[in-house]
Amino acid sequence: MSDWLLLNLSTYGYSLLFVTTFLSCLALPVPASLAMMTAGAFAASGDLILWATAGSALGGAVMGDQTGFMLARVGSGRMSPYFVRNRGRAKLISRARRLTNQYGGPGIFLSRWLVSPLGPYANFVSGATHYQWHRFTLWGISGELVWVILYTSLGYVFAANLDLVAQIASDASGLIAASAITVALGLYLIRAKHRHAKKRRA
Amino acid sequence: MTLAFVAALTATMFFAFDILSDAKSWKDPKYRDAAPQVWMTPMYIAHSWKVDPKELGSAIGLTEKPKKRTTLEDIASERGIPVAQVIAEVQAFLASTTADGKIR
Numbered sequence: 001m002s003d004w005l006l007l008n009l010s011t012y013g014y015s016l017l018f019v020t021t022f023l024s025c026l027a028l029p030v031p032a033s034l035a036m037m038t039a040g041a042f043a044a045s046g047d048l049i050l051w052a053t054a055g056s057a058l059g060g061a062v063m064g065d066q067t068g069f070m071l072a073r074v075g076s077g078r079m080s081p082y083f084v085r086n087r088g089r090a091k092l093i094s095r096a097r098r099l100t101n102q103y104g105g106p107g108i109f110l111s112r113w114l115v116s117p118l119g120p121y122a123n124f125v126s127g128a129t130h131y132q133w134h135r136f137t138l139w140g141i142s143g144e145l146v147w148v149i150l151y152t153s154l155g156y157v158f159a160a161n162l163d164l165v166a167q168i169a170s171d172a173s174g175l176i177a178a179s180a181i182t183v184a185l186g187l188y189l190i191r192a193k194h195r196h197a198k199k200r201r202a
Numbered sequence: 203m204t205l206a207f208v209a210a211l212t213a214t215m216f217f218a219f220d221i222l223s224d225a226k227s228w229k230d231p232k233y234r235d236a237a238p239q240v241w242m243t244p245m246y247i248a249h250s251w252k253v254d255p256k257e258l259g260s261a262i263g264l265t266e267k268p269k270k271r272t273t274l275e276d277i278a279s280e281r282g283i284p285v286a287q288v289i290a291e292v293q294a295f296l297a298s299t300t301a302d303g304k305i306r
Binding site: 003006007009010011013041042044045046047048159160161162163164167168171172174175178179181182185186188189192 | 203204206207210211213214216217218220221224225227228236239240241243245246248249250251270271272273275276
């Protein structure tokens, strides 16, 4: 997949970059960060134009986010009788809705670039919980802007060391996502332990 | 949940170790310049090795300055030769310019 993408990136340039970031925002396993870095390197060598490179990556990402959000929104509307019928499920959904309304914006922003592996799922949750569209779009575009600028400029600056920089970037992104999940699970476990202790005292 | 926590913690440590080993190879000269590959364009190779694109172009049989977005593979198929031969020509050119002390 990566080899095919690299070989075709200079030929299909901007359109291939658009399609790659689009698909990656729908949780499809395409090497979007590698594509952006390589395109950034091609911009440094003069094969591609920098602003058009960043523009097509941004366009694909924003369209991908919107597609994921809308799919989940329409899908959840169809599923809502199923959720309402059961009290447990209804409670779970209302809790998810409350959480996205409370932390949604910054969560969407950070899941675009800092913990980008979680991005597509944040789109689905936002759409399914009927998070406000204009807020989703504003936070989303700002986050994607950071993501695109980060990776294309990494490729632009480190064009000669692309292999190693791509490796470091992918490890760093994995490290941040894994540690975020570790902290979240750790907090959950601590809270569960407290609740359990409280119950036993009562 | 405890199992998931342990799994996430293991993944975190795995990535941390990987980054440390990446940092070590930063100094390795093998990684300093991009070794020529099929997907690269002459302009990209010239940029990363800081050599003249026109000189590189003539070393791989181009009569004019290399065109934008043309990969080594495109050049090989245009010339009707295997891409490995074009890569060998690029390597020979880079080796000769390094010997002349032209790079950096």
